[in-house]
Amino acid sequence: MNLLCLEHKISQTEFTYSFVLLTYNQAETVREAVLGALAQNCMPLEILISDDCSADATFDVIQETVASYAGPHRVILNRNDRNLGLAGHIDRIHDLSHGDVIIVAAGDDISLPQRSARIIETFEAKQPLLVCSLANEIDLSGQRISTKYRTATLYNSIDPSDVAGSRALYLGATGAWRRTLYQKYGAIIPGAYEDLVMGFRAALEGKIAVIDEALVIYRVGGGMVSSSMVSVDFSGLCSAQIRKLSTWKAVLRQRVKDAQTFGLTPSSPIWAILRTAESRANLDWAYYQNDFGIFLKLAFRNPILAIRTLWTERRRKRKLSKKLRK
Known part of the structure; x- marks a missing residue:
């Protein structure tokens, strides 16, 4: 592990704040991400830039980029001795950072200068456990595009019954959460994505705030755990679906665990939603x-879900078949 600290005093507020930039094999985009972190126009922050043992030049680029930094923020650089994976890396940054609030950023996205200031204002005024925002989207070449990310659940509802079975809660690169939310429920199960876990936890607690402003330039198709897998044939489709299902099953195991930690009663409708989602995932x-x-x-236990699985997946294969014939 390589730690480099540039000491600056953090201003006093009700909460303290850590801006955490997570990187992995992002040498081509990480410079912009680091510059975005250093350009945060707000009170002095603790900025932790943590690399998960990249196999490329990501950490070298990070070191070069921060070498001449002389601004007000306190910068910590970390490179893990071995690759921990996303869940393990999230746990590690909670050990290395000190803020009451963790503002998360990714090594292929760019945080706009006002991002931290708007997040701090929101935590100080509303005292949520999780905050997320909107984003401007670009493709891998840097061109502006538009996707349907705003259909993700938390941009439309924070009702835990709507959140429990959802596979898309918010753009993880726009998120920030209270350290206490992580501490109460514990480390994330390996394989699960932090946005799908932390969003559910905050929904259980009923303390979520959404900033209706684009605070991040989000690179679609990049990321440490990109979901933009291109299936060129049926074998590729199956492999992609298995990867996605592996993640989804880990998320559901975590949500069941978190629901137990929260103390949901057996009569809660959320339990039925989680159990149905688990049954569907196992069938898939x-x-x-x-x-x-x-x-x-x-299928014998859940005939309706089995029929739905067969119909959905055969429809998916038909669509792929038409695409391949073009």
């Missing part, structure tokens, strides 16, 4: 693993 998993013995056993 058996289908794509070609384990039809398990699929039939699960």
Whole structure:
């Protein structure tokens, strides 16, 4: 591990704040991400730039970029001795940072200068446990594009019943959360994405704030755990679906654990939503693993869900087949 600290005093507010930039194999984009972090126009922050043992020149670029920095923020550089994966890296940055609030950024996105100031204003005024915002989207070449990310649940509802079964809660690169939210529920299960976990935790607690302003330039198709997998044939489709299902099953295991920690009563409708989502995920998993013995056993217990799985996945394959014929 390589730690470099540039000491600056952090101004007093009700909460203290750490801006955390997570990087992994992002040598081509990380300079802009680091410059965005250093350009935060707000009270002095603790800025932790943490690299998860990249195999490329990411950490070298980070060191070069911060070498001449002489601004007001306190900068900490870290490079993990071994790759921890996203969940392990999230746990590590909680050990290395000190703020009551963790403002998260990614090594292929750019935080706009006002981002931290707007997040700080929101935490101080509303005292939520999690804050997220809007973003301006670009493709891998830097061109502006538009996706449907605002259909993610928290941009439309913070009701935990709506959140429990959702596979898209908010853009993780726009998020910030209270350290206490992480401490109460504990480390994230390996394989799960932090936005799908922290968003559910905050929804259970009923303390979420959404800033209706673009505070991040979000690079679509990049990321440490990009979901933009291109399937060129049926084999590729199956592999992509298995990867996605592996993540989703980990998220659901974490949500069940967190619901127990929160103390949901057996009569809560959230339990039914989680159990149904688990059953559906297990059916999908058996289908794509070609384990039809398990699929039939699960289908016997959940015939309606099994029919839905068969209809959905066959429709997905038909669409791919049409695409391949073009």
